[in-house]
Amino acid sequence: MRIELVKRPQQSALFSILSPFLALALTLAAGAVMFFLLGKNPVTALYYFFVDPLLEVWSLHELAVKAAPLILIAVGLSVCFLSKNWNIGAEGQFIIGAVAGSILPVVFPGLQSWIVLPLMLLMGIAGGAAYAAIPAVLKARFNTNEILTSLMLVYVAQLFLDWLVRGPWRNPEGFNFPETRNFHAYAVLPEILPASGRAHWGFVFAMVAALVLWFVLSRTLKGFEVKVIGQSPRAGRFAGFSSGRMVIFAFLVSGALAGLAGISEVSGAIGQLRPSISPGYGFTAIIVAFLGRLNPLGIIAAGLVLALSYLGGEAAQISIGVSDKVARAFQGMLLFFVLACDTLIHYRIRLVRTARMDAKGAQAGHA
Amino acid sequence: MPTTLENRASALLEVRGLTKLFGTLKACDGIDLTIGRGEIHALLGENGAGKSTFVKMLFGALEPAAGTIRWKGEEVSITSPGEARRLGIGMVFQHFSLFDALTAAENIMLSLDDSAPPGAVAARARELSQAYGLPLDPHAHVGDLSVGERQRIEIIRTLLQNPDLVILDEPTSVLTPQEADRLFKTLETLKAEGRSILYISHRLEEVKRICDKATVLRQGRVVAHCDPGQETAASLARMMVGDEVQPVVREKPGPAGETLLEVRGLSRKAAHPFAVTLHDISLAVQAGEVLGIAGVAGNGQSEFFEAVSGEVLQERADTVRIRGRDAGRLDISGRRLMGAAFVPEERLGHAAAPAMTLSQNLLLSRYRTDARAFLSRFGFIRTPALAAAARRIVAAMDVRKSGEDPEANALSGGNLQKFVIGRELDRAPMVMVVNQPTWGVDAGAAARIRQALIDLAKAGSAVLVISQDLDELFEICDAIAVMHHGRLSAPMPIAQATYEKVGLLMGGAAPEAASEPVLEAV
Numbered sequence: 001m002r003i004e005l006v007k008r009p010q011q012s013a014l015f016s017i018l019s020p021f022l023a024l025a026l027t028l029a030a031g032a033v034m035f036f037l038l039g040k041n042p043v044t045a046l047y048y049f050f051v052d053p054l055l056e057v058w059s060l061h062e063l064a065v066k067a068a069p070l071i072l073i074a075v076g077l078s079v080c081f082l083s084k085n086w087n088i089g090a091e092g093q094f095i096i097g098a099v100a101g102s103i104l105p106v107v108f109p110g111l112q113s114w115i116v117l118p119l120m121l122l123m124g125i126a127g128g129a130a131y132a133a134i135p136a137v138l139k140a141r142f143n144t145n146e147i148l149t150s151l152m153l154v155y156v157a158q159l160f161l162d163w164l165v166r167g168p169w170r171n172p173e174g175f176n177f178p179e180t181r182n183f184h185a186y187a188v189l190p191e192i193l194p195a196s197g198r199a200h201w202g203f204v205f206a207m208v209a210a211l212v213l214w215f216v217l218s219r220t221l222k223g224f225e226v227k228v229i230g231q232s233p234r235a236g237r238f239a240g241f242s243s244g245r246m247v248i249f250a251f252l253v254s255g256a257l258a259g260l261a262g263i264s265e266v267s268g269a270i271g272q273l274r275p276s277i278s279p280g281y282g283f284t285a286i287i288v289a290f291l292g293r294l295n296p297l298g299i300i301a302a303g304l305v306l307a308l309s310y311l312g313g314e315a316a317q318i319s320i321g322v323s324d325k326v327a328r329a330f331q332g333m334l335l336f337f338v339l340a341c342d343t344l345i346h347y348r349i350r351l352v353r354t355a356r357m358d359a360k361g362a363q364a365g366h367a
Numbered sequence: 368m369p370t371t372l373e374n375r376a377s378a379l380l381e382v383r384g385l386t387k388l389f390g391t392l393k394a395c396d397g398i399d400l401t402i403g404r405g406e407i408h409a410l411l412g413e414n415g416a417g418k419s420t421f422v423k424m425l426f427g428a429l430e431p432a433a434g435t436i437r438w439k440g441e442e443v444s445i446t447s448p449g450e451a452r453r454l455g456i457g458m459v460f461q462h463f464s465l466f467d468a469l470t471a472a473e474n475i476m477l478s479l480d481d482s483a484p485p486g487a488v489a490a491r492a493r494e495l496s497q498a499y500g501l502p503l504d505p506h507a508h509v510g511d512l513s514v515g516e517r518q519r520i521e522i523i524r525t526l527l528q529n530p531d532l533v534i535l536d537e538p539t540s541v542l543t544p545q546e547a548d549r550l551f552k553t554l555e556t557l558k559a560e561g562r563s564i565l566y567i568s569h570r571l572e573e574v575k576r577i578c579d580k581a582t583v584l585r586q587g588r589v590v591a592h593c594d595p596g597q598e599t600a601a602s603l604a605r606m607m608v609g610d611e612v613q614p615v616v617r618e619k620p621g622p623a624g625e626t627l628l629e630v631r632g633l634s635r636k637a638a639h640p641f642a643v644t645l646h647d648i649s650l651a652v653q654a655g656e657v658l659g660i661a662g663v664a665g666n667g668q669s670e671f672f673e674a675v676s677g678e679v680l681q682e683r684a685d686t687v688r689i690r691g692r693d694a695g696r697l698d699i700s701g702r703r704l705m706g707a708a709f710v711p712e713e714r715l716g717h718a719a720a721p722a723m724t725l726s727q728n729l730l731l732s733r734y735r736t737d738a739r740a741f742l743s744r745f746g747f748i749r750t751p752a753l754a755a756a757a758r759r760i761v762a763a764m765d766v767r768k769s770g771e772d773p774e775a776n777a778l779s780g781g782n783l784q785k786f787v788i789g790r791e792l793d794r795a796p797m798v799m800v801v802n803q804p805t806w807g808v809d810a811g812a813a814a815r816i817r818q819a820l821i822d823l824a825k826a827g828s829a830v831l832v833i834s835q836d837l838d839e840l841f842e843i844c845d846a847i848a849v850m851h852h853g854r855l856s857a858p859m860p861i862a863q864a865t866y867e868k869v870g871l872l873m874g875g876a877a878p879e880a881a882s883e884p885v886l887e888a889v
Contacts, residue, residue: 009776009777010773010774010777011722011774219747219748220745220746220747220748221730221734221742221746221747221748222746224727224730224734224748227720227723228720228723228731231720231721231722231723232716232717232720232721232722234713234716234717235716235717235718235719235720235731236720237678237699238676238678238699238709238711238717238718238731238732239699239731239732239734240677240698240699240700240703240735
């Protein structure tokens with residue numbers, strides 16, 4: 001008996017849809033085993049992890065707060081990944097976007113006007129895009145490996161932020177805490193429904209970005225270009241598309257959206273710069289992008305699921321006393337199962353008995 | 368019956384009722400076939416007739432649903448290629464399974480079941496290559512080799528197994544006539560040694576010449592067992608297609624028209640170690656003319672195609688001129704806008720994106736020239752217009768497919784090629800450049816494609832056909848030039864061209880009649 005993967009003649013439409021759900025189910029099953037091994041009741045643990053955070057309105061707002069950056073970054077990454085540009089550095093672009101957007105409220109706190117917030121958002125977008133342009137230009141010009149360069153730039157960005165908030169941008173009235181001054185009222189991204197919770201306009205930006213990119217990717221020539229170059233670079237060249245320009249385009253789009261996510265997070269959720277402003281959104285967004293099948297609409301759903309895993313981690317830490325690192329474990333398993341289940345889109349599983357072909361039967365039939 | 372038993376004893380391979388199902392499709396339906404010792408047996412059939420499925424079952428790559436295979440009188444079940452090789456069945460595939468980054472000898476070692484030292488394998492390979500007239504350097508990297516040379520690796524690695532039966536899938540499609548002759552000698556040698564050959568080809572003249580018996584398949588069934596020597600090419604074609612193949616009709620060339628495509632002194636350095644350098648190539652194609660470029664694969668045809676199509680730009684704008692205007696600095700879209708159309712050699716992955724549907728692949732080469740039809744403002748794709756145009760092409764070229772708008776890789780090679788050519792013809796281009804228009808395409812589809820190219824020229828376009836298939840070039844061209852080591856000979860009018868002259872040029876010999884030395888002695 002052996003297991004064979006048989007290539008399907010066409011991609012399976014059924015498994016394209018089913019695969020993420022299958023992956024979720026497998027993740028839950030593996031998670032149950034993990035909780036069992038940790039000595040917790042798997043049912044209770046999964047309940048606190050995945051159901052409890054959905055039962056209260058304020059908690060749903062928190063879900064939106066966490067989902068916003070994930071979705072924003074992941075839809076940008078979908079453009080990169082569809083064109084086979086492996087931007088692993090969204091975390092760094094997120095941070096630089098946040099830093100660039102914070103220049104006005106931190107360095108020029110005296111500038112108080114309604115114009116500050118739009119400018120901050122634009123500067124955040126520009127900062128993220130500019131930071132993403134570094135690995136893009138290196139790849140397009142010198143053919144460097146963008147996985148390495150973009151990833152290494154994450155650490156540069158993290159240390160740069162750390163230096164800023166401990167050094168030149170430290171709050172002069174902040175008792176030497178490594179933080180910038182709090183953003184003034186004109187620099188804060190408002191809440192959507194201030195009465196019921198903290199969800200800010202970043203979530204709206206995420207929805208708009210996802211819808212716009214969905215439209216671009218599925219309905220326009222630009223989206224077609226992204227997919228052709230990703231699937232078949234030679235056919236892309238035959239079509240007259242430039243893969244060098246595509247590298248730049250994809251990185252700029254994803255960098256800009258990561259930068260917008262960064263400034264939205266700082267301006268909407270945190271209100272100042274700190275040494276750490278992201279619980280790894282830029283990396284988790286990679287999982288979101290793949291779980292959402294690189295389709296911006298799927299990414300909205302996937303972003304909510306991964307945001308739930310963050311909330312669940314916090315909830316599980318409080319109610320059943322496991323480390324919030326459990327959230328990371330869940331995210332890792334999810335990515336693993338998503339990629340594994342995607343195999344089923346292109347292949348079907350066949351069990352082959354090693355027994356010889358049924359020659360006798362065939363002969364009998366022939367006689 | 369004693370006669371049957373006698374036959375069985377003498378037959379090397381006896382296949383009865385071999386059947387293979389793919390879903391509900393009977394790719395092979397009760398195929399019977401007998402090959403005697405020392406026999407060259409032709410397997411004929413159009414694309415999709417079940418030839419590949421059948422030989423894959425013989426070679427253990429597919430498992431039959433029903434039927435028996437008797438090998439040397441014993442019933443066997445061939446469960447893997449390794450098993451097939453152990454029995455003494457070797458196969459040379461049409462699409463080679465070689466690793467570019469490894470040497471010829473290393474590739475050969477990979478297919479050997481015992482682990483011989485590389486030196487010994489290389490020595491054996493060299494020995495065999497000399498014995499059978501298949502020149503090959505065992506230490507050359509496969510990536511550096513031409514298609515013809517790669518085929519020799521495949522043949523030699525099959526022969527190293529000392530097989531009793533060699534299956535050859537369209538072996539001459541990459542060879543010059545002289546090389547093909549040499550291959551036929553090799554086959555005769557093998558036959559004289561008592562080995563048998565199952566020879567898959569669509570070149571009917573060739574089959575008539577070298578094959579002792581033929582089995583013709585159509586739609587998964589055997590339609591005839593015959594002696595090809597007793598048949599005509601036309602009668603064989605009729606059996607294959609089930610209908611008369613329309614002979615390609617070509618009129619006498621008219622008076623020379625305006626020059627629509629001109630290449631002046633095109634030189635191009637090899638872009639990477641595996642590429643060919645082009646030296647000072649010049650040609651001109653007039654309206655109403657079909658110019659053919661013959662040559663063995665790997666002599667610069669792909670590099671030339673890239674340069675002419677604009678996938679690679681030239682340094683000087685007047686190196687390539689389309690309809691009297693400089694195009695050397697324009698990219699492929701720019702050249703398309705000037706009225707040129709291009710069909711590259713590779714269907715999947717170059718002419719078409721494999722996982723995209725036919726209508727998306729239509730957009731691939733026509734989003735600029737037909738922007739008004741296929742795109743609306745802001746670059747939105749007009750899906751209904753695309754689907755309608757794809758349907759039009761499918762109907763015009765008789766593309767057989769399953770489903771309304773299948774992915775390109777779901778089509779058979781011949782049908783995808785018809786679509787890819789039809790995609791460009793649908794634009795009625797003034798200049799058409801085609802690289803290997805009918806490589807691995809069945810007779811019916813090939814005839815259709817060739818006729819379409821002739822008709823395009825008749826309507827006043829200039830057609831440049833790069834092909835390794837001399838039959839094809841002689842069938843459709845008004846003049847033939849030969850590419851060898853990145854140089855192009857002066858074109859020979861078809862009236863003066865012979866297979867021998869063209870074949871010699873393809874092999875690198877200087878033409879006697881040429882007024883200037885166009886080929887360097889390499």
